[in-house]
Amino acid sequence: MRMLCLLCVINTLESVDMEPTQLSRTAKIRQLAKLDSKAAVVELTAFLHDVFDIEINDLRINHDQYSLNSLNGFFQSNGIAYFFKFHQEDGEEDMQGEYYRAEIVSDAGLPIDMPIMMSTQPGEQILVYTKREDKRFSDVLLMLDKNPDDGAELRVADAEKVLNQQILAVALRTLHPVTPQQVAEEPMHHLFFDRMVNLKTGQVPGGRYKDFYINKEFEFPGVKLSWDEFSNASLVINGQRMQSTFDEIFKAAVQRLNPVNLADAGGFTAHGDAHNANVWYKTNSSTPTLSYFDPAFAGKHIPSLLAEAKATFHNVFAHPLWLYDSNDVVTNFQTEAKYRDGNLFLDSDWKLSRVRERLLEAKIEDFWRPFLKELAVREMLPATWQQTLRSALAMCPALVMNLRGGADRHSPDSSAIAFSMVGLCGSAPEGGSNLITDFFDRIDPLRVQ
Numbered sequence: 065m066r067m068l069c070l071l072c073v074i075n076t077l078e079s080v081d082m083e084p085t086q087l088s089r090t091a092k093i094r095q096l097a098k099l100d101s102k103a104a105v106v107e108l109t110a111f112l113h114d115v116f117d118i119e120i121n122d123l124r125i126n127h128d129q130y131s132l133n134s135l136n137g138f139f140q141s142n143g144i145a146y147f148f149k150f151h152q153e154d155g156e157e158d159m160q161g162e163y164y165r166a167e168i169v170s171d172a173g174l175p176i177d178m179p180i181m182m183s184t185q186p187g188e189q190i191l192v193y194t195k196r197e198d199k200r201f202s203d204v205l206l207m208l209d210k211n212p213d214d215g216a217e218l219r220v221a222d223a224e225k226v227l228n229q230q231i232l233a234v235a236l237r238t239l240h241p242v243t244p245q246q247v248a249e250e251p252m253h254h255l256f257f258d259r260m261v262n263l264k265t266g267q268v269p270g271g272r273y274k275d276f277y278i279n280k281e282f283e284f285p286g287v288k289l290s291w292d293e294f295s296n297a298s299l300v301i302n303g304q305r306m307q308s309t310f311d312e313i314f315k316a317a318v319q320r321l322n323p324v325n326l327a328d329a330g331g332f333t334a335h336g337d338a339h340n341a342n343v344w345y346k347t348n349s350s351t352p353t354l355s356y357f358d359p360a361f362a363g364k365h366i367p368s369l370l371a372e373a374k375a376t377f378h379n380v381f382a383h384p385l386w387l388y389d390s391n392d393v394v395t396n397f398q399t400e401a402k403y404r405d406g407n408l409f410l411d412s413d414w415k416l417s418r419v420r421e422r423l424l425e426a427k428i429e430d431f432w433r434p435f436l437k438e439l440a441v442r443e444m445l446p447a448t449w450q451q452t453l454r455s456a457l458a459m460c461p462a463l464v465m466n467l468r469g470g471a472d473r474h475s476p477d478s479s480a481i482a483f484s485m486v487g488l489c490g491s492a493p494e495g496g497s498n499l500i501t502d503f504f505d506r507i508d509p510l511r512v513q
Contacts, residue, residue, distance in 0.1 A: 088187025090150050094135050097125055112139065112148070115183045115190065129388040130202055130341035133464070134358070138195055145195035146180075151337075151360040166191075168362045172234045172333040175227070176356040177344060191358060198347065201354060202340040208419040209384035219352050221422035223345065227354045228430035231372065235332045235435055239442070242331035242365045248323040252336040252361035255374060256321045256456065259463040260314075268318050276466040277314075283469035284401030284410065284480045297408035299491065301484050304498060306491040310483070313490035314462075317455040320448065326367035328446040329439060334371035336361035339378035368439065369449055372431060373456035378464075380424045381485060381499075384417040387461055390478035399480040410484045416499070424503070432507040440509040450504055457500070458490030 087095070089111050097104035109120045123139040136149035169176045181192035201220075208217055262270030269278050282294040289297070295311035308316070319325065335342070335356050342358045378387075385392045393399070402409040416424065439445040446452075461482055466472040469479035488500045497505070505511055 090135075090187060090189065097127075097135055101125060101127070108135075108137075109139075111188075112190070112192075115188060116181050116192070118142075128341075130200075130339070134360075147193045147195045148190060149193075149358050150190040151358065165362045166359045168333060168364060169335055169356060169359050172238060174230060174234055174333075174335065174356065175354065176335075176359060179357075189360075193357065196344065198344045200341055201343040201345040204345045205340060205379075205383070205419060205423075206389070209417045212418055217419045217422055220345070220419065221426060223352045223354050224423050225426040225430050227343075228426050231334070232431050232435055235334070235368070235371070235431075236438055238333040238364070239330050239368065239438070239444075240332070241444075242327050242367070244324045244327045246365040247327045247331060247367050250323075250331075250336075250361075250363040250366050252363060252366055252370065253321075253323050255337060255361060256370065256459055256463065257318075257323060260318050260321070260459075269314070272463050272466075273314065273318075276462075276468065276471070280468060280471070282479070282483075283476045284483075285399055285476050287401040287403050287408075287476075289403060289408070293403065294408065297403065297406055299487050300407055300409045301487050302411050302498070304496055305494045306487055307494055308487075308491035310487065310490075313455075313458055313486065316451060316490070317459050320452045320455040321370075321459065323367075326370065326452070328444075329368045329449060329452075330442075330444045331363075331365040331367050332371060333364045334362070334366045335359055336363060336366050336371060336374070338372070338375040340375075368435075368444075369452045370456055372427075373453060374460055376427055376432070377457045377460035377489070380416070380420050380427060381457070381489070382461060383420050386414060386478050386481040386485075387465075390474050390482075393475065393478040393481060397477070397481065399477045401476075401480050410480050410487070412481050412484060414481050414484075428503065428506050433509075436507055437509040445509065450508075453504075454490055454492075454500075458486045460489075462486050 089107075093104055093107050093111060096107060104125060105123050108125070109123050112118070112120045112123070118141045121140040123137065125135060125137040134149060134151045136147070139146055139148065166176060166178055166182070170178060177193060177196075179191040179193050183190050204220060208220065259271045260273040261268050262274075277291065277295075279291045282289045282291070295314075296309055299306040299309060337358070337360055338356060342356060344355045344357060346353045346355055382388065385396055397412055397414045399412040399414075400409075401411070436445060436449070439449075461467060465474075467474055467479055467482040467486070469476035474482060488498055493501065
């Protein structure tokens with residue numbers, strides 16, 4: 065039996081190009097976990113034993129609302145408890161390339177929990193940590209969404225503020241011009257562009273964009289629409305007419321999130337996928353702190369307008385409840401939909417919870433506003449920055465899961481809120497303001513002195 069080392073990087077197989085229909089072991093395990101949890105435990109136990117050559121006992125897979133493209137859980141080995149996690153894309157998106165570069169994040173000075181065992185082989189990628197008693201930040205915040213507590217909210221907001229100050233410091237220190245080739249080689253495009261294109265043929269629409277939405281039916285409260293009706297409808301969200309249709313929002317995202325178009329604002333070192341289910345809330349001192357884990361998409365040349373887009377959306381605008389806890393929508397919010405004369409009206413009383421407003425404040429004040437100001441000072445802020453960031457924010461929910469009512473986790477009611485958020489993020493309104501325009505107004509260096 066092999067001694068556990070501080071960082072045990074194991075590549076057990078020679079790297080080979082997989083056939084289009086051949087799934088990796090992690091892909092098979094993730095699929096199996098959706099259908100037969102007991103069988104998945106058997107397969108995962110054998111996989112961990114083969115990769116790390118250690119005894120595996122009492123393995124448990126977590127089934128939570130945040131495990132959309134990943135699998136995590138716990139096991140025992142020689143009396144020691146461990147936590148494991150791996151990220152696994154679907155089908156043709158099977159994970160290829162260089163992932164899980166935790167040292168990039170650590171060397172840059174960002175707080176990160178380093179794995180004690182790691183496999184980086186494509187299709188065999190997994191991280192193992194010593195089990196800790198800290199809660200994931202996502203779980204702490206969900207509790208505060210449902211049960212507001214001013215004192216606890218101030219503590220988590222302070223921790224978020226400190227983390228964003230650390231992100232900003234690293235971003236400014238590592239910001240540099242990048243080439244389209246450097247940008248294209250970053251793995252985080254699996255979170256955006258690669259989910260919109262057929263990776264084998266280059267055809268658009270492809271990937272999840274095609275599988276989730278093209279030629280499908282869209283169901284909202286009292287309304288059912290074809291793809292053509294839905295995608296080409298003039299949008300009116302909460303009484304505010306938007307400039308773009310859903311078809312135009314998706315097409316703009318295909319254009320703006322293509323890696324060849326993302327080098328104009330430079331790049332910097334970042335985690336890349338820092339939603340709060342990948343963040344520990346550490347309370348072992350008088351002041352709570354935050355620490356990353358699962359750096360599946362970390363990189364040194366991450367395009368600067370994408371680096372914190374996912375964290376911004378998934379940690380703020382995806383809450384409370386509608387994206388990850390869609391079953392709770394009906395009992396917490398009122399929604400209404402109408403389709404008339406080519407117009408789609410989506411209305412709801414959803415709004416940010418108080419704790420999410422506090423997290424948004426930290427994201428604006430301690431990252432986005434000063435960072436964009438510095439981009440402008442260095443003459444690295446392109447004229448298209450708002451559309452690029454809008455596209456990234458809109459695609460965060462649209463590509464992370466199928467938002468159609470009845471298709472996956474979503475009901476017609478939660479789907480109405482979901483697509484309202486895609487519309488608000490992806491399109492400016494014809495007039496007036498909303499949650500997203502207020503966000504852009506507050507971070508725009510041309511507006512803020």
